[in-house]
Structure formats: C-alpha cells, structure tokens
Amino acid sequence: MHISDGVLDIKIIAGGFTAAAGLTALALKKVKSDDIPRLAVMGAFFFVSSLIHFKVGITSIHLTFIGLMGIILGIPSILAILTGLFFQAVMFQHGGISTLGVNTVIFGLPALLVYGAFLPLAKRWKGRPFCLSLAGGILAGLTILTAAGLILVIIRFSGDEFTGIAFVFSAAHGILALVEGVITFFILRRLLKIKPEMLYAYKAGTLESSG
Amino acid sequence: MELDQYARLRSPIHTWDARWKLIAIVPLIFVCAAVKHAPGLLCAALVSSTMVIISGLPIRHVLKILKGPFYFIIIMTPVLMLTSGGERLISWKVVSVYRSGLYIAARLAIKALSIMLLFICLFGTARFQESMKAMEFFKLPPILLSLLFFTYRYIFLYLEEFGKLLTAARLRGYTLLRGLKGLKSTVSILVTLLIRSYEQSERVYAAMRLRGYTGAFPTLCHFKTQASDVLKTSLLLSLSVLIVYMDVL
Amino acid sequence: MKENFILTLENLSFSYPDKSDVLKEVCFRISSSEHVGLVGPNGSGKTTLFLLLCGILTPQSGRITAMGKRVAAGRFNPNIAYLFQSPEDQLFSTTLFDDVTFGPLNMALPQEEVELRAARSLEQVGCSSLSERAPHHLSGGEKRLAAFATVLSMMPDIILLDEPTSNLDSLNRRNVINIIRQMKQTLMICSHDLEFLLETCQRVILIDRGRIIREGPIVELLSDERLMKSHNLEKPHSLTPHNRLSHDHR
Numbered sequence: 131m132h133i134s135d136g137v138l139d140i141k142i143i144a145g146g147f148t149a150a151a152g153l154t155a156l157a158l159k160k161v162k163s164d165d166i167p168r169l170a171v172m173g174a175f176f177f178v179s180s181l182i183h184f185k186v187g188i189t190s191i192h193l194t195f196i197g198l199m200g201i202i203l204g205i206p207s208i209l210a211i212l213t214g215l216f217f218q219a220v221m222f223q224h225g226g227i228s229t230l231g232v233n234t235v236i237f238g239l240p241a242l243l244v245y246g247a248f249l250p251l252a253k254r255w256k257g258r259p260f261c262l263s264l265a266g267g268i269l270a271g272l273t274i275l276t277a278a279g280l281i282l283v284i285i286r287f288s289g290d291e292f293t294g295i296a297f298v299f300s301a302a303h304g305i306l307a308l309v310e311g312v313i314t315f316f317i318l319r320r321l322l323k324i325k326p327e328m329l330y331a332y333k334a335g336t337l338e339s340s341g
Numbered sequence: 342m343e344l345d346q347y348a349r350l351r352s353p354i355h356t357w358d359a360r361w362k363l364i365a366i367v368p369l370i371f372v373c374a375a376v377k378h379a380p381g382l383l384c385a386a387l388v389s390s391t392m393v394i395i396s397g398l399p400i401r402h403v404l405k406i407l408k409g410p411f412y413f414i415i416i417m418t419p420v421l422m423l424t425s426g427g428e429r430l431i432s433w434k435v436v437s438v439y440r441s442g443l444y445i446a447a448r449l450a451i452k453a454l455s456i457m458l459l460f461i462c463l464f465g466t467a468r469f470q471e472s473m474k475a476m477e478f479f480k481l482p483p484i485l486l487s488l489l490f491f492t493y494r495y496i497f498l499y500l501e502e503f504g505k506l507l508t509a510a511r512l513r514g515y516t517l518l519r520g521l522k523g524l525k526s527t528v529s530i531l532v533t534l535l536i537r538s539y540e541q542s543e544r545v546y547a548a549m550r551l552r553g554y555t556g557a558f559p560t561l562c563h564f565k566t567q568a569s570d571v572l573k574t575s576l577l578l579s580l581s582v583l584i585v586y587m588d589v590l
Numbered sequence: 591m592k593e594n595f596i597l598t599l600e601n602l603s604f605s606y607p608d609k610s611d612v613l614k615e616v617c618f619r620i621s622s623s624e625h626v627g628l629v630g631p632n633g634s635g636k637t638t639l640f641l642l643l644c645g646i647l648t649p650q651s652g653r654i655t656a657m658g659k660r661v662a663a664g665r666f667n668p669n670i671a672y673l674f675q676s677p678e679d680q681l682f683s684t685t686l687f688d689d690v691t692f693g694p695l696n697m698a699l700p701q702e703e704v705e706l707r708a709a710r711s712l713e714q715v716g717c718s719s720l721s722e723r724a725p726h727h728l729s730g731g732e733k734r735l736a737a738f739a740t741v742l743s744m745m746p747d748i749i750l751l752d753e754p755t756s757n758l759d760s761l762n763r764r765n766v767i768n769i770i771r772q773m774k775q776t777l778m779i780c781s782h783d784l785e786f787l788l789e790t791c792q793r794v795i796l797i798d799r800g801r802i803i804r805e806g807p808i809v810e811l812l813s814d815e816r817l818m819k820s821h822n823l824e825k826p827h828s829l830t831p832h833n834r835l836s837h838d839h840r
Contacts, residue, residue: 134413136452140375158482163556166484167549167682170491171542172535177492178499179531182507209485213492220344220464221496223409226453227460228374291445294424295417316528317535324532328539468722470684491682497726498678544679547646552744553666553696558683561691561701 132215132233133281135226139288146232146284150212153238157208165206172203173210177217191306196277197270197314200241201248201329208238236280240273252329259326263318271311278303344406344461347398348468353573354396355466359475361570365577366463372581373455381588382451388580389458396466406461410453418446469493474560487558491545499538506530595619596776597643597748602652604635604642604800612638613800616652620776627787627794627808628780631822635800636780637675640750643778644672656748668697671746675753677737681725686717686736689725693744711742715769731762738769751779755786784812784826796821 138146161169176195183192199207212234218224225233247269255262278300285296321328348355354362373385393403422430422442431438464472470490477486510530546554597620604613613635620626630636641647643654648663655661656670674680683689690711694704712718715735720728728736734754741749754770755763763786770777770790781787787794788808795805798821804811812818813829 134410134453135374135456136449138374140371143371143374154485158484161484163484163554164546166488166556167491167546168539168542170488170682171495171545172538173488174492174495174499175535175538177496178503179534181500182503209488210492213485213489216489217492217496219460223406223457226456228370228456291421291425291441294426295420298420298424312524313528313531316525317532320528320532321535325536325539328536468685470688473684490684490688493684494682494725497724501726541679544674544676545682547641548672548674548680549682549692550646550664550666551644551672552693552740553668554692555696559692559695560688561695561704 132218132225132236133229133284135228137285137288137292138229138232142232142284142288143228146229146235148231150231150234150238153208153235153242154212157206160204161206161209169203169206169210170213173199173214176210177214180214181222191309193306193310193313194237194274194277195310195314196237196241197244197266197273197310198317200244200273201266201269201318204245205242207241207245208234211237211241232284236277236284239280240276243276244269244273259319259322263315263322266318267311267315270314271307274303274307274310278307344464345467345469345472346465347402348466348471350397350466352395352397352466353569354392354462356569357466357573358564358566358570359467359471360478360564361566361574362463362467363472363475363479365574366459369577369581369584370456370459370463372584373452373459376452376584376588377448378588380590381584382448384580384584384587385455386451388577388584389455389462392462393458396462398461398465402465403458403461406465407454407457410457414446414450414453417449418443421446421449470560474562475564477560477562478564483557487556490558495545502534506534594621596622596624596657597778598653598655599643600653600655602639602642602649602654604638604647604649611800613642613649616797616800616802618795618802618805620778622776623774624793625770625773625777625779625791627791628778628797629782629784629787629794629812629823630780630797630803634798634821636797637752639797640672640752640778640780643750644670646672666696668693668744669746670748671741671744671750673738673741673749673751673754675756677733678725680737680740681728681733684724685721686712686723686725686728686739687721689736689740690721690743693740697744707743707745711739714742715739716765730757731759731765734758734762735765735769738766746775748776748778749773751777751781753781753783754779755781755783784823785828788812788826788828796823 176199180192180195196211199210203210212230215225215230215233215237219227219230248266251265252262255265282296282300285292318329369388373389376382376385422438423436425439425442425445427439427441429437430440467475473486473489477483599616599618602613602616603611605611616639628636628639638647642649642663643656643661645661645663645665645667653660656667661667661670681689683692687708690708691704694707699707708721709718712721715738717732717735717739720732720736725733725736734757738754751770754766758766763783767786767789770779777790779787779791791808793805794808794811796803796811796817803821804817809829812826815825818825
C-alpha cells in the first residue's frame with residue numbers, strides 16, 4: 131500500500147518531496163507545541179496498529195487508519211503520517227526512503243480530505259452519532275480508494291513499465307477499503323459514545339485522571 | 342527491527358561524523374534512485390555494497406534487513422514479465438511473457454537494494470539518536486524533530502503492549518477479525534487501546550511540561566568535525582557525480 | 591511563623607467538567623524537609639491534588655503557596671517535581687541520558703552543569719551504568735528508578751511521589767525506600783503501600799471524597815483501626831502485635 135524504492139522516476143521523486151514539503155509546512159503552521167506529545171503518542175499507536183495483519187479469506191491485510199488519523203488528529207495528522215512512514219522505512223523496510231515524499235502525499239492528502247469533509251458534518255450532526263460514524267466510515271473507505279488512485283496516477287506518470295502492475299495492485303484495494311471503512315465506522319460509534327472529545331478536538335484538553 | 346543494533350562497532354563508516362555522513366549518503370541515495378542505464382546501475386551497486394563491506398556490519402544482520410525489499414522484487418518480477426509490454430519472449434493466447442519485464446525487474450532490484458544498503462550504512466552505523474541529532478544541523482523544524490524523537494520512543498512501548506495483548510487474545514483462543522463477533526471484539530480492543538493511548542498522551546504532555554517542554558527537544562551535542570570526515574564525504578560525493586556521469590554517458 | 595512552611599494550601603477546591611467536588615476546601619501546611627504521606631481509597635482525589643500542587647491543573651478556588659510564592663498553573667516551575675505513577679509517561683526520550691538532561695537543559699543551565707546533574711542523579715538512584723540505554727530496554731524496576739532520576743536532575747525542593755512502589759519487586763521497593771530515606775527535600779508521597787509510608791514518612795494526611803479527614807503523626811493515625819476501616823483502608827500489620835510471634839514462641 132505504498133510505493134517502494136526503485137520504482138519511481140527521479141522527477142516524480144523530486145515532485146513528491148516538494149509536494150510533501152508543502153503539506154508539511156501547512157501542518158507545521160497549524161500545529162502547536164502542545165500537540166506534539168499527542169501526535170507522537172497517538173502516531174506511534176496508529177503505527178503499531180497498522181502492523182497487525184488480519185486474516186481475510188486466504189490473504190491477510192493490514193489497516194492504514196489514515197481516515198481515523200485525519201478525524202482524530204486533524205491537519206497535523208500529516209506530520210504523524212510522515213514520521214510513521216519514515217519509521218516504517220527505517221524499522222521494517224516497508225515503503226522506501228527515496229519515495230518518502232511521494233508516499234506522504236499519497237496518504238497525507240486523503241487524510242486532509244477526510245478531515246475537511248468530516249469537520250462540517252460533525253458540526254451539523256452533533257446529536258446523531260450513527261450518521262456521523264457512518265459518514266466517517268465511508269470517508270475512511272474512500273481514503274483507501276483515493277490513495278490507490280493516487281498511486282496509479284503517480285506510477286502512470288513515472289513511466290509505462292509499471293502501469294500493468296499498478297492496476298493489479300489497485301484492484302486489491304477494494305476489499306481493504308471495505309474493511310477499513312467498516313472498522314472505522316465501529317470505532318467511531320464507540321468513541322462518540324465514550325469519549326467524543328477525542329475527535330476533531332486535538333488541542334490539549336483537561337487532564338483526565340482517576341484520582 | 343532495531344536498525345542501530347550494531348552501532349557500537351568500529352569501522353571507518355562508524356567513526357564518520359553523523360552530520361558529514363548524512364551530507365554524503367543522502368545525495369547518493371537519490372543518485373541511486375535516478376540512474377537508468379546499465380553502467381550507472383552497476384556503479385551504484387558496486388559503491389553501495391562496498392560501503393556495507395567497509396562498515397563491517399554482520400552479513401546476517403544486513404540480509405535480514407534486505408529481506409523485505411527482496412520479497413518485493415520476487416513478487417514483482419513475474420508480474421512485470423507478464424505486464425510490461427514490448428518484445429515478446431513467449432506468447433500463449435492472451436498471455437505473453439515480455440523480455441523487457443526481466444530487464445525492468447533487474448533494474449528495480451539493483452536500485453532498491455542499493456538504496457537499502459546505503460540506508461543501512463547511514464542509520465545502522467550510528468545510534469538512532471545520534472543520526473537524529475545530526476539532522477538538527479540541517480535546519481529541520483524543531484517540532485518535527487521532537488516529534489520524531491517522541492514517536493520513536495512510544496513505538497517501542499506499543500510494540501511491547503500489542504505483543505502482550507495479541508498473546509493474551511491467542512491464549513483465549515480467539516482469532517482476530519473472524520466473522521462479526523471477531524470483528525466486534527477486535528474493534529472493542531482497538532477502542533480501549535486508542536483511548537488509553539489518548540489518555541497516556543495527556544499524561545506524557547503533563548510530564549513534559551513539568552520538565553520545561555516548550556516544543557523543542559533539547560539535546561547535548563558532541564559533534565566534532567575531523568579532517569577524515571571531510572575527506573570521506575568529498576570522496577563519496579565525487580563518486581556520486583561519477584555515477585551520474587556514467588549514467589548519462 | 592508562616593515562613594517555616596514550604597508548602598501551604600488554603601481552601602483548595604476543584605471539579606472536573608464531568609465530575610464535581612473532586613476536592614473540597616482542602617487546607618494543609620508542610621514544613622521544609624518534611625516527608626508527608628497521603629493516603630485514601632481509590633478515587634479520593636489524591637492524584638488530582640498532586641496535579642494541582644505541581645501546576646498542571648488550575649484550582650477553581652483556593653490558593654497554593656510554595657516557597658513563599660503562589661503556584662501559577664501552566665508555568666514551568668522546576669522547584670516542584672512530580673513523579674508519575676507510571677514511569678512510561680515520564681520516560682519519553684530515546685535514551686535515559688536524554689531523559690535525565692531534558693529538564694536541566696530546559697532550565698537553560700550551562701552544559702557542564704547539566705552533565706554534572708545528570709551524572710549525580712543517575713548515581714543517586716544507582717542507574718549510572720544504564721545512561722545510554724533506551725527506556726524499552728529497562729526492566730520495570732529500572733524504569734521506576736530512571737523516572738526518579740529524571741526528576742532529581744532538576745534539583746527540586748519539593749517532590750510529589752505518586753505510588754512510587756507500585757509494580758516493584760521487594761528488592762526494588764527496598765531501593766526506593768533507601769533513596770527516599772536519604773533525601774533532604776520536602777516530599778509528599780501518595781501510596782496504598784502503608785508499610786512503605788511507615789518507613790519513609792513522619793506525618794500522614796488521610797483524604798477521602800475530596801476532603802481531608804485527618805492528619806497527624808503516621809504511627810498514631812494508621813493505628814486507628816476504626817478510622818482506617820471506615821475509609822476502606824487497612825491498619826498495617828506491623829502496627830499490630832503479631833500473631834505470628836506467639837506462634838513462633840510455641
């Protein structure tokens with residue numbers, strides 16, 4: 131679910147880093163130093179969660195949590211995605227280091243779109259957690275399709291030789307989108323019930339404690 | 342998993358000042374990503390593997406790290422041979438095997454492995470925090486740096502916690518995500534952990550504030566440039582230029 | 591007279607948005623170098639009290655004065671330190687050394703002073719050899735001691751300790767006791783480990799449902815069986831003439 135080293139043309143790599151720098155700059159503008167501990171701790175949490183592989187039929191898939199990250203962490207989620215991808219390359223050799231920029235765009239952009247779409251809905255459907263979770267689930271599923279679409283476009287632009295392979299891999303994303311959407315829906319339903327302040331409020335809140 | 346396991350060895354790569362190492366290897370990684378033709382590719386492979394040999398990192402450690410990219414290439418090769426187009430080797434009804442697919446796969450393999458080898462040289466020969474501190478010198482925003490530091494720490498905490506949890510789940514004889522019931526229990530575990538991590542982040546933030554956190558990660562640096570650092574870096578940078586030259590030739 | 595007290599609380603009240611009267615009209619005074627225990631059942635407001643004392647939470651009413659100055663919430667105050675219940679929350683750096691120097695570096699001390707303090711605080715808890723270790727490579731007991739060192743390196747005058755013996759084996763618990771007994775700073779220790787408090791504190795404050803129930807010399811207060819029972823606490827065994835002893839005599 132990301133582009134590996136050696137696949138892309140250097141021009142696309144450069145373009146990817148430029149675009150990622152733009153997104154990062156935007157996120158850095160929005161983020162406050164107070165948000166860093168939350169971004170780090172929850173970013174690490176999402177990173178580790180995305181390593182769990184679920185058995186689906188004969189294959190196994192792992193979730194990305196991109197949609198949920200967008201909803202919970204807001205615009206700064208781009209920073210968590212960037213660091214997550216960096217550590218994925220460093221620690222598990224997934225993705226790549228030369229393609230870090232491109233991959234940040236592939237995941238960061240959908241996360242931003244989800245946040246942008248969820249925010250007005252959250253305001254409108256304050257008393258309707260079911261509709262809101264459903265919308266969140268659908269948006270999360272769409273992030274996978276958007277990311278897959280972006281991968282396809284980027285690889286197409288990078289040269290003809292990988293187009294075939296890109297189509298094969300994109301087709302596999304349908305099922306991932308479905309699973310991601312369903313799980314995000316259930317998670318949001320629970321969160322809206324137990325701890326709604328966790329969503330779209332990424333500013334430092336009051337400290338919870340059991341006393 | 343821990344790339345810097347062998348950071349304590351002594352080799353010319355290990356003793357190289359992390360900042361100068363960064364200046365030399367990062368451009369070389371991009372050169373490896375850029376090369377297109379056989380001479381350049383061969384040079385890139387040669388330089389990167391020589392670097393790893395000089396570093397004296399145990400072969401088994403290096404091979405373990407290369408496993409990921411290697412599997413990727415193994416999967417990609419047949420798919421590429423079937424989909425790349427161009428000159429046909431064998432043709433059967435609608436299915437054809439293309440010669441250029443093999444060439445593309447070889448190129449992909451060399452590029453991916455060279456980049457990975459250089460990457461191992463960069464991050465595998467210095468303590469992680471040292472490499473991070475080196476990045477501080479290149480004007481990376483302090484917020485991003487502190488995020489990298491803190492995330493690294495908590496990744497290990499959650500790896501441990503998830504490990505325990507999955508063992509516990511397996512002990513109770515339950516597989517993740519099988520059927521609606523499996524899905525529901527998976528979700529409830531995830532939600533519990535998610536909330537716990539949220540609350541932990543609040544406490545971590547409090548702990549940081551109590552120790553004067555303002556956004557940056559303050560560190561003591563002991564970097565010292567030596568003549569050999571400059572020499573190694575200029576050598577490697579000229580090799581990069583040479584590879585580019587070989588490639589466009 | 592007032593100058594003798596290093597920490598004073600006057601009519602402190604606090605509520606969370608979803609939970610009111612977590613603390614109500616709490617008053618007490620602590621003298622310099624005193625070691626005071628804080629006991630009470632779960633959910634009695636002990637942790638909240640500590641979070642108020644170190645300025646993480648803002649009280650709705652009342653006043654906290656430490657070393658003659660009012661404690662302002664949200665301001666960096668290296669004089670008051672807080673040892674969290676879980677060391678995982680307190681060890682947020684990639685190595686123990688980075689963690690121990692985090693506070694002193696933020697206090698803008700010169701580099702030599704920072705290194706000196708780091709070395710001294712690690713030595714004080716017996717962790718000098720672990721300085722380059724990553725937190726995930728430390729055992730539970732080592733983590734606790736390490737967290738202690740991160741606080742000590744700031745050389746605070748007042749230290750608040752939240753359950754410092756939880757999840758420790760008896761050897762590490764003994765280590766913590768020895769370290770605390772040697773400390774000259776003013777300490778407030780909240781713990782369910784009453785035997786531990788008996789060994790480390792002179793005075794104890796009993797708190798329940800956000801109010802101070804009683805304060806006094808530790809042996810006297812913890813021996814009051816009826817008082818202890820009515821607040822879900824148990825009189826420490828070491829304060830009861832031992833059954834086991836008569837057993838041995840036979």
